[in-house]
Amino acid sequence: MNAPVPAAEAANSSAAPVFPDPVSPSKISARGVSVYYGQKRAIDDVSIEIPKNYVTAFIGPSGCGKSTFLRSLNRMNDTIPGARVEGEILLDGMDIYRSAMDVVQLRARVGMVFQKPNPFPKSIYENIAYGPRIHGIAASKGELDGIVEQSLQRAGLWDEVKDRLGDSGTALSGGQQQRLCIARAIAVDPEVILMDEPCSALDPIATARIEELIDELRGRYAIVIVTHSMQQAARVSQRTAFFHLGKIVEYGTTSDIFTTPREERTKDYITGRYG
Ligand SMILES: Nc1ncnc2c1ncn2[C@@H]1O[C@H](COP(=O)(O)OP(=O)(O)OP(=O)(O)O)[C@@H](O)[C@H]1O
Numbered sequence: 711m712n713a714p715v716p717a718a719e720a721a722n723s724s725a726a727p728v729f730p731d732p733v734s735p736s737k738i739s740a741r742g743v744s745v746y747y748g749q750k751r752a753i754d755d756v757s758i759e760i761p762k763n764y765v766t767a768f769i770g771p772s773g774c775g776k777s778t779f780l781r782s783l784n785r786m787n788d789t790i791p792g793a794r795v796e797g798e799i800l801l802d803g804m805d806i807y808r809s810a811m812d813v814v815q816l817r818a819r820v821g822m823v824f825q826k827p828n829p830f831p832k833s834i835y836e837n838i839a840y841g842p843r844i845h846g847i848a849a850s851k852g853e854l855d856g857i858v859e860q861s862l863q864r865a866g867l868w869d870e871v872k873d874r875l876g877d878s879g880t881a882l883s884g885g886q887q888q889r890l891c892i893a894r895a896i897a898v899d900p901e902v903i904l905m906d907e908p909c910s911a912l913d914p915i916a917t918a919r920i921e922e923l924i925d926e927l928r929g930r931y932a933i934v935i936v937t938h939s940m941q942q943a944a945r946v947s948q949r950t951a952f953f954h955l956g957k958i959v960e961y962g963t964t965s966d967i968f969t970t971p972r973e974e975r976t977k978d979y980i981t982g983r984y985g
């Protein structure tokens with residue numbers, strides 16, 4: 711009988727490294743994922759397990775592919791002409807790129823919050839009610855009202871807007887608009903929330919509110935956040951993946967990545983030597 715290949719030797723092959731989560735069961739498993747824009751490969755053979763009930767931060771220099779990879783997790787790249795995804799992305803073990811996948815349903819399960827708050831040009835109420843209505847989540851007006859209130863409560867916005875639900879969502883401050891967008895994502899009862907630099911357009915007070923909110927929300931969801939702020943990654947996340955040139959260089963618990971990074975490139979980035 712052949713002796714089993716020692717792990718270190720197996721890992722020494724030319725295949726890109728696989729990054730299992732150290733503790734928690736996976737919500738999302740990405741296996742050998744590459745993303746192309748036409749001929750150009752922006753993500754190169756990335757494998758990572760993203761856990762439930764934690765915040766995973768994606769960090770790395772501009773242009774390394776963080777947004778591209780994030781968008782591949784709920785098939786937002788489908789909306790970009792010329793973009794193509796290879797490999798497998800499993801949500802609870804099911805391939806989200808399979809042909810039978812209902813993409814509208816997928817994006818309700820895996821919600822997204824963007825860098826620039828993008829409320830619909832509709833009332834605050836309608837911004838939240840829209841998703842539950844198209845997904846048939848509420849059986850009555852009363853139930854819909856309840857979802858609107860609860861989503862705004864959980865996003866920490868209810869007290870500021872409860873007396874003006876009919877006002878336009880775009881009339882809110884930037885920080886309020888971002889909480890409105892988070893409330894809108896929550897309203898359809900997602901399982902994962904993807905956030906691409908959600909605080910980069912916000913002042914420090916609005917940023918602190920969003921960070922508190924992220925911490926509260928992780929009890930219910932898997933959260934992935936892209937951030938350029940090392941302080942923010944250290945404050946809000948429990949897992950960190952360092953991207954460089956379309957690959958994940960290192961992934962681990964946030965405390966390990968920030969205190970004892972194994973790779974020189976990670977060390978250089980988090981200490982501000984480049985990026
Ligand atoms: N729609 C697109 N069409 C063509 N190329 C794109 C497109 N979007 C991104 N790219 C390219 O893919 C690579 C990765 O870009 P991406 O936006 O994912 O990086 P990022 O890490 O999010 O950067 P940043 O920190 O600046 O937001 C870059 O070289 C970028 O120019």
Ligand SMILES: [Mg+2]
Nearest residue numbers: 776777778936
């Ligand atoms: Mg980006």
